[in-house]
Amino acid sequence: MSLPRxxxxxxxxxxxxxxxxxxxxxxxxxxxxxxxFTHLYSGQxxxxxxxxxxxxxxDWIASTHxxxxxxxxxxCDVEGMMLEIYGRREGLCKGKGGSMxxxxxxxxxxxxxxxxxxxxxxAVGAGIACKIAKRGNVSVAFxxxxxxxxxxxxxxxxxxxxxxxxxxxxxxxxGYSEHTGASYAVGSGDIAGRARGFGMPAxxxxxxxxxxxxxxxxxxLKAARAGGGPATLEAKTTRFFGHFEGDPMLYRAKDEVARxxxxxxxxxxxxDRVGKEGWLQSAELDAIDAEVMALIDSSVTKSRAAAPPxxxxxxxxxxxxx
Amino acid sequence: MRQISMRDAINEALHLEMxxxxxxxxxxxxxxxxxxGTSGQRDAAGGVxxxxxxxxxxxxxxxxxxxxxxESAIIGAANGAALAGLRPVAELMFADFLGVCFDQxxxxxAKFRYMFGGKTSCPIVIRAATGAGMNMGAQHSQSxxxxxxxxxxxxxxxxxxxxxxxxxxxxxxxxxxxxxFFEHKALYPRKSAVPEGDYTLPFxxxxxxxxxxxxxxxxxxxxxxxxxxxxxxxxGDGITADLLDPRTLSPLDDETIxxxxxxxxxxxxxxxxxxxxxxxxxxxxxxxxxAFHALKAPIVQLTPPHTPVPFARELERAYVPGPQSIEAxxxxxxxxxxxxx
Numbered sequence: 001m002s003l004p005r006x007x008x009x010x011x012x013x014x015x016x017x018x019x020x021x022x023x024x025x026x027x028x029x030x031x032x033x034x035x036x037f038t039h040l041y042s043g044q045x046x047x048x049x050x051x052x053x054x055x056x057x058x059d060w061i062a063s064t065h066x067x068x069x070x071x072x073x074x075x076c077d078v079e080g081m082m083l084e085i086y087g088r089r090e091g092l093c094k095g096k097g098g099s100m101x102x103x104x105x106x107x108x109x110x111x112x113x114x115x116x117x118x119x120x121x122x123a124v125g126a127g128i129a130c131k132i133a134k135r136g137n138v139s140v141a142f143x144x145x146x147x148x149x150x151x152x153x154x155x156x157x158x159x160x161x162x163x164x165x166x167x168x169x170x171x172x173x174x175g176y177s178e179h180t181g182a183s184y185a186v187g188s189g190d191i192a193g194r195a196r197g198f199g200m201p202a203x204x205x206x207x208x209x210x211x212x213x214x215x216x217x218x219x220x221l222k223a224a225r226a227g228g229g230p231a232t233l234e235a236k237t238t239r240f241f242g243h244f245e246g247d248p249m250l251y252r253a254k255d256e257v258a259r260x261x262x263x264x265x266x267x268x269x270x271x272d273r274v275g276k277e278g279w280l281q282s283a284e285l286d287a288i289d290a291e292v293m294a295l296i297d298s299s300v301t302k303s304r305a306a307a308p309p310x311x312x313x314x315x316x317x318x319x320x321x322x
Numbered sequence: 323m324r325q326i327s328m329r330d331a332i333n334e335a336l337h338l339e340m341x342x343x344x345x346x347x348x349x350x351x352x353x354x355x356x357x358x359g360t361s362g363q364r365d366a367a368g369g370v371x372x373x374x375x376x377x378x379x380x381x382x383x384x385x386x387x388x389x390x391x392x393e394s395a396i397i398g399a400a401n402g403a404a405l406a407g408l409r410p411v412a413e414l415m416f417a418d419f420l421g422v423c424f425d426q427x428x429x430x431x432a433k434f435r436y437m438f439g440g441k442t443s444c445p446i447v448i449r450a451a452t453g454a455g456m457n458m459g460a461q462h463s464q465s466x467x468x469x470x471x472x473x474x475x476x477x478x479x480x481x482x483x484x485x486x487x488x489x490x491x492x493x494x495x496x497x498x499x500x501x502x503f504f505e506h507k508a509l510y511p512r513k514s515a516v517p518e519g520d521y522t523l524p525f526x527x528x529x530x531x532x533x534x535x536x537x538x539x540x541x542x543x544x545x546x547x548x549x550x551x552x553x554x555x556x557x558g559d560g561i562t563a564d565l566l567d568p569r570t571l572s573p574l575d576d577e578t579i580x581x582x583x584x585x586x587x588x589x590x591x592x593x594x595x596x597x598x599x600x601x602x603x604x605x606x607x608x609x610x611x612x613a614f615h616a617l618k619a620p621i622v623q624l625t626p627p628h629t630p631v632p633f634a635r636e637l638e639r640a641y642v643p644g645p646q647s648i649e650a651x652x653x654x655x656x657x658x659x660x661x662x663x
Contacts (some may be wrong), residue, residue, distance in 0.1 A: 031339045035457030035633065035634065035635045035638075036456065036457035036458050036459060036633060037456075037457075037458055037462070052379070056544075087633055087634030087635055087636070087637075093633075095634035095637065096460075096593060096633055096634065096637065097459065097632075097633055097634060098459045098633030099459075100462070101459055101460065101461070113461075114417070114418075114458075114459060114460075114461035114462050115419065115421065115422060115461055116391045117391070117422065118461075127365050146390070146391040147391070149390035149391055149392045149421070150392055150393075151392065151394050151395070152422070154335075176359070176389070177350050177351070177390065178351060178355075178367070178370070179352045179355035179356060179359070179366055179367040180351070180352055180357050180390075181357060181358020181359045181360070182354075183358040183388075184357035184358025184388070185357070185358060185388075185390040186390070191534060233499060250355075250356060250359075250362055250366035250367070251355060251356040251359030251360070251363060251367070252360050252361055253359075253360035253362075254361070256360050256361075258358070306636055307633075308635070308636040308637075309634050309636060309637050311636075311637075311640050313625060313637060314629060314632060314637050314640050314641060315627055315629060316627065317494070318629045318630070
């Protein structure tokens with residue numbers, strides 16, 4: 001059965017926006033204009049969007065160091081994000097956070113996070129707030145296969161089960177924690193199985209297929225919103241770039257990224273499916289592509305020209321009052 | 323003598339000590355890298371900063387251990403291995419990740435010997451990349467050495483150059499107590515003259531980097547090279563200083579600071595960590611208690627402001643003390659001191 005047209009169009013727009021945002025950053029970073037270290041999300045778009053298309057601004061997500069995709073999928077302002085990554089005063093976090101610390105509480109986005117395993121306990125807290133408010137809202141903890149090996153994540157999972165907190169733990173298994181393969185670092189290799197061991201339902205899905213992620217999430221969310229407690233989704237996916245920009249990726253087979261771009265490109269898979277089913281026309285998707293390219297282009301142009309923070313900004317925002 | 327980078331100097335120390343002492347093991351995330359990868363290439367990272375490159379091919383997987391991202395388990399396992407007779411060098415990657423594993427550092431490693439009545443020792447080295455200057459943001463740029471310096475039972479090393487780093491690393495691995503070894507990211511590529519063989523530098527012995535008469539400058543880690551630049555600029559005006567690099571913050575060679583102050587009467591401390599409860603504040607307190615009468619002017623502590631490390635280039639530059647702010651602070655201090663006398 002087809003999803004509503006407007007949902008399909010929005011999901012495609014979101015995935016395309018993430019893709020072009022990241023592909024453009026990959027180019028712009030080489031100019032040296034962008035400070036710091038950047039971790040790109042290209043390849044994993046179907047996970048962020050397949051999850052976040054179920055969420056409203058009143059639902060929460062906690063993100064990771066590879067957070068741009070989650071931010072866009074959750075509705076963060078794209079231009080504000082680009083400005084932030086350039087370290088500009090008008091950025092979403094005034095240029096104080098940068099790529100690894102983009103947050104927007106008004107969108108239910110609890111923050112990207114530079115500590116692996118930092119986010120899931122925070123997501124449980126937001127889940128507790130949802131449970132107390134009794135409006136059927138939920139909290140989602142994004143993490144990678146690397147985070148599945150952090151003690152903080154196990155503690156968060158157990159606490160969510162104990163409290164029956166409405167939290168969905170989404171593990172994006174892209175095969176690598178930094179420069180080390182998941183097949184080495186994740187004992188048993190079965191992240192969903194670990195979640196079941198904590199006493200929560202868990203699904204595994206193809207993270208390059210928007211529909212697979214969307215459907216798996218729908219099932220888990222239905223129970224969580226109805227008071228059924230936490231659940232876990234393990235999405236098998238890939239990243240098209242290195243751990244960070246500049247990573248020579250010596251640990252990956254030379255043709256792996258090209259092969260994955262050929263076989264696991266969630267945008268192509270989405271377009272093929274909606275075309276074959278006759279749900280959407282190629283022309284309307286092409287029109288979205290053009291709009292997205294224009295948005296990314298204008299965001300970069302504006303960010304390049306934008307003013308940096310002033311010296312006085314260094315001292316503000318440490319406390320609410322002091 | 324040949325010039326090598328601080329990265330290579332530490333790497334050389336690890337090679338030397340692993341070859342000399344079979345009890346030494348190295349463990350941490352990506353210390354080799356490539357395990358479970360699709361290229362089949364091991365040693366694909368050699369540490370995210372390349373400091374442990376080449377250890378795996380030489381010493382094998384039993385002694386060069388790639389771990390999952392599990393800081394508490396990394397440091398805890400290092401502790402256990404040390405109690406059981408090994409001499410682990412654990413890599414934490416970024417010093418900020420002390421936040422994830424602090425129990426194993428300050429409740430466990432630091433206290434075993436005392437709690438157990440001196441019946442054991444915990445000879446671990448925790449290597450951690452420290453400091454701002456690369457726009458890595460608030461959770462990857464901190465200088466956290468004050469936090470561990472305040473914990474009895476831990477030793478704390480902050481090298482300022484390649485030569486010191488090699489000698490101090492060899493001392494650290496041979497030391498029977500837990501040592502936290504802070505390596506400034508911005509210093510990794512910086513080269514200096516380093517002998518090829520084995521040599522150690524003692525803990526608790528400050529290095530007198532240069533001698534002078536008007537002011538005593540105590541600088542930590544990366545701040546040493548900034549202080550040198552400031553002093554180069556001041557030399558034109560006939561202002562000279564004793565520049566002291568403590569090298570180890572615990573134990574701290576405070577005696578050398580007092581001796582220098584007997585000659586200069588003026589103290590400037592430059593520290594990259596925030597001002598409250600910092601090493602700068604600690605040294606100022608020691609001097610106020612033990613060498614007050616040597617002082618001809620109030621002590622100057624030059625540190626970042628009491629804020630997290632900001633991301634934007636302009637803000638981070640303003641945050642970290644630099645050669646210009648150091649030069650200005652010394653000029654201001656001497657001018658005010660002259661006016662008062």
